[in-house]
Amino acid sequence: MTKTPAPAVELRGLAKHYGDVVALTDVDLSIAAGEYFVLLGPSGGGKTTLLRTIGGFHRPTKGEVLLHGQEVGHLPPDKRPTTMVFQAYALFPHMSVTQNVGYGLKVAGMDKAQAAEKTAAALEMVGLDTFADRRPHELSGGQQQRVQLARAFVLDRDILLLDEPLAALDAQLRKDMCLELKHLQEKVGITFIHVTHNQEEAMTVADRIALIANGRLVEHGAARDIYRAPQKAFTASFVGENNLLSGRVTETAGQTARIDVGGTALRVDRRGQQVQTGQDVTLSIRSESVALDTAPDTEEDGTSLVGSYNEAVYLGLTTSHLVHLPDGTEMVSRVIADQDDMMPAAGAPVRLSWQPDAIRLHVE
Amino acid sequence: MATVTTNPVGRTRPADSPRESWSEKLGRWVFYLPLIFMVLFFAIPMAATVVFSVFERTMFWMEPGFTLFSYENFFFSARLTNFLDSMKYSLIAVAICFVLGFPIAVFVRKSIPQVAQHRVVLLFILPFMVSEIIRVFALRPVLQRNGLVNTTLQNLGLIDEPLTVLLYSHTGVVIGEVMSFLPFIVFSGFLAMEAVPKYIFEVCDDLGVGPWRRFCDVILPLAAPGIFAGSVFIFVNGLGVALLPNILGGPGAVNAGLIATQAITALDFPLAMAVSAIMMATLMTLLWIGHRLFDLTRILSPLS
């Protein structure tokens, strides 16, 4: 696929205020053409506001929105090279599926025969060619979202915005639609910007992910990096199932820092971050990287903690073992579920350990 | 999929159109037109009543000046007594309308399927198909000495002598007010009940809350803005609709509307304006109290 030199979307110092309420502040972001980009974050964090600002549904309070290198902050949605798929209820109930999909072409004044051909092709692409004469209320939730996709594709715009497109669907359907979205994006090759609060959905579809919370862009990067090596403690708390520990730096030596967590010294890779002795930091470690062991060693090795066993939560594929550290923090060790023979009694002392590179240091 | 091939350059639409075209500007201003109209021809004329009320009366019209003669004329005469009397009877009409009409609104919301609710409420519009004045006038043969009510009661043997208080009396005016304004308490009650979610009834049943407690503790507070609006409507119209005392009232049944119309007929325009100003002050005070008690914009909130 051809790449234009300017990124598909570029945001510079973007901010949106509603009176005194700051919905979005200081967002700088660049999204390449042909990328599947996900805006992930908790509800009310500002991700939808960001998407709607790109789409022209909100006028930014400050900052610039550039699409293909052109400033579009002043343009309404219909004058932008974007189109949007909404969460739900966005189909026109008084029009058939065909009329819905063909509406944009009709507005653009396209010749009827050509428009009909394009509409049919778009419907075929989303697998709804046999539903052309239905009305929206005769379709299931998944089908309605497909119609929205077809309605967007038919316009040949090169940036597609998806605002929680799968939120109204049930879990199984959401999984299927996720994969389908990913495949559709690969097929048409245009830029997808997808808003969701569901990390699994984000992981499934995204090339790159940006985390948005409290109106700020927390972190962005390749989906894999966000999961494996989050920079910010917030990212660690939101993506994957991470244990967060707070501690204080006692010593730095080369790339390694010694962190005191509730009286136990841990060795952690600094990952290039500057820390000073006495500084408060956060550590994160994914629950599946934590091993549980019933014979606690008294010897500190810098990659383990001792606590008292609390309970096991059976989750089907995996089992989560909950452990209380002496200072009251709860840690989780997640293992594949077939080892149910090893179940310590509640209150029994256990040791939690991990590979040295599994634990991450976050400086805030 | 030939029709949906990738061509990013072709898809980029020109983004260099002017900042905002004149039609877009006009488009935004056009939404203020109704408000401008209402300010010019409603708010200003209503506020101007205060100004005109202190003008000097002339033979056929009025001239600029400052005199409180009209207010004197209103407050130090039988007019004040009549006005206060009409307030009393108007309040009675409000109470009767509420007792008769509000349960209907609750019933419609609670026990009638969602799709049919609006149609049932629409039934109460039917009386408005005939001019209010004709409806009121037609009450005369119903209420008069040998009218429908008296004949029926006598035939049933409930009374020996025909009731004469039903017409050309305060009772007659109250009956007229109830007959004219009852639908409005149903409408406003119905709108107000939008603020009471249907599950409330189920929760109350579940908790074993009786109908009376449910009404006092749950429905009334939630529906209060709408009930208040409906009540103010009836109260103020009871004070201001001249034709009710004119057609159904007897001696002493004179409300503000009738004073104003009589003043206009007598070419005493400042007095008419003073009465209008007093009515507007009464209305504004009521609405202000209502707004302080329970934000009146909530009436429309179920609709937005």
Added chain:
Amino acid sequence: MDDYANPWLHRLKWGYLLLVVLTLMTPVFYVMYVSFNANGFGANAYDFTWEWYRLVFSDELLLGALRWTLMLAVTVTVIAVPMALLAAKHYKATRNKLFPVFLLLAPLFVPPDILGSALLVFFKNLNLSLIWLGDQLGTSIFDSWFRLSFLTAVIGLIIYTIPYSFIVILITMGRYRPEQTEAARACGANGWRAFWDIEFPQIRPGVLSACAFTVILVFNEYTRTSLLKGGFDTFTTVLISQMLNTGMSPQSYAMSAMVSFVAIALIGSIILWTLIRAETLSRVARAKAEPVMS
């Protein structure tokens, strides 16, 4: 009605509701009844006749008034309903709702005689001021702007009817999902196009009801019209002045009975039509949905 409620109590409540409607309708029925009586109002004997209806159409005064009324009703509707629509759109979009709500609903609370006299005096003074201004400028073009006339009656009736249209339209707009307008914008339609193609077809029932409402209100209004009209008479003002002076003529009963027949038929058919339409729609939906189920 829930499954455990006493069905008789439910029926009793329905009965009460219908009784109230019927009681309120008594005067209407009475007018209809009298309009077919050859002996007119208040007579003891009742002889059925069409005579009064025939007379209506030979009464020049009534026919002329009817023409004025229709013109007035049409003019007011054509102006007030679009204004109410704009106001409702504005209300939906604006953050500060108190001011528009107050301005648009306050006329409901102002009694007819008060609104009528305030506007009457306002227009008279406005007219005198404009004449004075014209004299100063040596022109007489302002002289007739706000003289009591068709125009002033139209303005007064717009003020009177706009709250009703506003509420009716707002109720229908409440069911409209604004996402659809945004979707239309995302499809390339500008604001007006999105409104006409997407929103308007969906709120059309509300707009039509608002029109029907306005026509009926204008038709039946007496106080405001008679205070603000200039030299013409509407149907209702003729009726009322006859009624207040000489008592109602039997053909007036016939006329108002006719108006209510038409109006009731109108409302009745709206109710029936929406019922039938809703029924057909759901039937079609079920029929179409079935192949997918199997």
